[in-house]
Amino acid sequence: MNPVVWFEIYVADLARARAFYEQLLDMTLEPMEQVEGDWPEMWLFPGDEQGRGACGALVKMEGVGPGPGGTLVYLHCNDCAVPAGRATGLGGSLVRDKFAIGPYGFIALITDSEGNMIGLHSQR
Template sequence: MKANPIVWFEIYVADMTRARTFYEAVLQITLEPTENRAEDWPDMWMFPGEETASGACGALVKMDGVSPGGGGTLVYFSCDDCAEQASRVQAHGGQVIREKFAIGPYGFIALAADTEGNMIGLHSMD
């Protein structure tokens, strides 16, 4: 395998409006609904991204039979300074699990729980 192994991620949610509001406010982005969905397609809102850029694209997903929550895969969002995004978490219904801390030559991370109980990571080099 020559490329980065992750090509897509999904963060499962119970309340799409609440989850969208959280991620758009904390990351200061706009999520977009998926287009041309089949009738039985789950409710999906995609994070902004470029197919030819490095990193993975993904979406918030509300799907019958799939529950959100911690204890599984951890998705890290790239930030200029992860302390900035972490400072917006609590005001938008989430919980900061661990404030910004150094991870050696790999930069810094902060850990948070979103409004659905999913653990997320925030990463920056500064």
């Protein structure tokens, strides 16, 4: 079993961050059902709780901000060069273009619209 079971990407502007990720990865995020109490607004990445890998969400939470120096999350792509090439036009930036990591495939590093560094991973 993979050790990561959940991830949260903290954002300052949820609408801007949602648009960034939906266009970057060509997918639709869904709102998380609100629970009782003081719970932050979350938008979920597509996922299967019984599938391989981790599920996660964009989160706007009081007292927790986005930015460099936090946990680095790698998102799966068919070819990481494609979304990496879209990052700048969506309000993010390219940190490092696609490069090989030996038998483990390829990665690229970007910042999102909120200043978080995100890894993109693909096998080709």
